[in-house]
């Protein structure tokens with residue numbers, strides 16, 4: 001086989017328009033935490049994920065994401081990601097969005113013109129209160145989507161890891 005053929009799948013993957021629905025489906029098994037790096041949990045694919053103990057204690061990032069989401073995103077997406085008349089129910093969206101897609105949409109924003117009605121997701125790429133906490137918001141919404149995390153402020157949380165403090169200082173200060 002000519003050597004150029006081995007690049008075809010890669011090129012096709014890069015050419016797929018962002019709007020094409022992916023076959024990705026998240027669930028509890030896929031989101032299961034398999035590694036823990038200083039209080040931050042990751043799934044088997046290496047994407048950040050939540051950890052909810054049997055007594056309801058959530059990992060720090062899920063708790064932090066709850067707070068960030070409900071200060072920066074809820075005005076449009078509804079408290080706890082439950083949706084509104086003009087922005088999607090993110091507690092459902094995260095069942096089909098990959099981590100990479102989530103990051104891209106939040107960083108770049110998205111504009112959708114359907115039947116003459118404009119629907120705009122703003123870009124948060126320049127908002128430190130969002131981009132310094134993107135993983136936090138992601139794992140919180142992932143927990144809402146596939147982790148049975150109830151609405152409202154999680155009652156119990158793990159202590160804030162040193163890594164979270166360090167990241168916050170460098171990201172917010174820089």
Ligand code: HEC
Pocket residue numbers: 069072073074075076077086087088090093097102105106110111112119120121122124130137
């Ligand atoms: C000013 C209102 C507004 C704010 C604030 C807002 N969004 Fe959105 N968002 C929207 C709208 C409207 C859409 C749907 C855009 C479309 O139709 O393509 C959307 C879409 C999304 C999507 C894609 C959902 C899907 O099902 O494809 C994600 C993810 C998202 N927003 C995350 C966030 C996060 C995280 C925040 C907070 C950091 C946020 N949004 C804040 C209005 C908003």
